[in-house]
Amino acid sequence: MTATTTSPPSTTRNPSVVKVPFRYRVPRKKIVLYVLAVAFAVYLVLPFYWIVAMSFMHEVDAISVPPHWIPIHPTLENYLGFIHPSESQQLVGGRAIDETPYSLGNSLIVATSTAVLNLVLATFAAYSFSRLKFRGSQVLLVLYLLTRMVPGIAIIIPFYLLMRTFGLLDTYLALILSYTTFALPITIWILKDFFRSVPRELEEAARVDRCGWFRTMWSVFVPVAAPGLVAAAVFAFMTAWNEFMFALFLTSTKAAKTIPVVAANFATDFNTQFTVMAAAGVLAVVPPLLLALLFQRKLVQGMAAGSVKG
């Protein structure tokens, strides 16, 4: 170190000493991190941006080379097509455009029902695992998780046969039951850990405050556990909303086809229309996005803060 940088009083006393101006040096590590972060964000966001942009383009602009990153002649034609499809649009993907509004409705019903059914079952199970000590609880928990280790393709044929036997092919119920079996083990694990973090004294305080078991659950436990419950419900909703393979096997008409199956039709036909497909993709994103926005606060809220010491 030199006197010029370490002792400012000497510089005032001795004007001959040159004062080195302070230079802020950006740490190299920080630059690398920023570059990586931006690259990753672009990697995540760019495909989605391209879908949204394309959904407002004419087909000609969408497939032009080099691509137009911003719609130069923006149009709502692709969206309006879902209400009044033009003749050319009707031909796309085995009437995919005609089936899209129905499939969105189907997806909503199936995903919501899966979320609700899954939440009710998982809450009871997870509560038991978090509060009761019983022989074999750990084994049972691991067993639940093991069921998720089996690849879907391995069980799809038995599932198909089972659903056919019960006459459930091409119904909501077939999908709801299937998706619940996928989501339930993970949901139980998520909720079990969350419930364990809810202080047991809260329930005991409610009992002393003259609540019966159901009242304790409803007035105290559920509100406190709400962030966990919301997270679990959103997880189950997304699982059901995104699922493709089972929906492909178990449904065949617009009575039960979900949006992933119909969206795939846009791409599988020789008569592909990228812009309509993009619009369908955007529509498919809207419900989960709204859901995430709606419950955003609950999802991140640490409700238990301040209930007990600390």
Next chain:
Amino acid sequence: MAEVRLEGITKSFGAKAAVRDLNLTVEDQESLTLVGPSGCGKSTTLRMICGLERATEGNIYFDGRPVSWLPANKRDVAMVFQSYALYPHKTVRQNIGFALKMMRVPKATIAEQVQQAARTLDIEDLLDRKPRELSGGQRQRAALGRAIVRDAGAYLLDEPLSNLDAQLRVLMRAEIKRLHVDVARTFIYVTHDQVEAMTMSDRIAVMRDGVVQQCATPEEIYERPANRFVASFMGSPPMNFVTGELANVDGVRTFRSGALSQELGRYDVQPDDPHVVLGVRPEDVTLSPTPVAGYRPGKVFVSEPLGPDVLVTVRIDGELLKARVPVPFRLGHDTPVYVGFNADRLHLFSAADGLALHAPQPA
């Protein structure tokens, strides 16, 4: 308002007995403290009274009515938890009024009673806050409010002050004591802090390993401890103990331990086994810088000023004894000092089982 009676209560967790054959009666409007080291079964006892745990054996009665099989919500008790257990999603007002709401008390009455409880605890301006917006002391008051708003038979307090800092603890100790006087209900208080136990209650039950060692008034516990454990647990700093034996020296009953020899004067105990433990409280030890007849020589090990008096540790024959002497005390470390005991305030315990053989008679 209720008398709480526990008859032959035993609680086992697996093979381990947390509470063993407990018999205890808490009178109506009495304030009783269960005190003991951690793991002694005091909280378990409280939870059984509350209905959060079920006794393995024995019965609990409220005003002579058996309640052992009633769940907590049917027992008519209010409780303050160690962790406060305030409902985080409810405001202080809702927290305090929750039990009344569950009892279907009319809304106007709830509002009035909540206000009154808040006024008693001086938290009126906090009623619309959530627990996370409160400080430790304020949460503690809110938790107390949740209990006192109830017209319950008994009020159970499970170490309610243990999470507060020392200063606030002293303040709240006085407030809870005053609260008991004001509301005139049965209070059962659990603590591991012997000072809290001594200061706050009409009677104290000292517990160890699930067994009540002694249940008596604070004065009685302090002056006439039933055994060596009670004597050592109650009182700060704790009682000094010297192991030795009884002998007759020139026809006078004397306690002897190495070079230490203490005449027992009018103490007329005649135990079968002469091996005993002499107990003397630090305030009953006197120190002199010059030799005095009957005093034993020792050396100052360390002295700790406490303000009004000084806690001096003296080494005699390799043993350390604590003395509480008035200021000023000016002897430095390793200075010779002469130690005497107040012969009227000595305790004798059996060396074999620790039971009290003799304690000073009340004056």
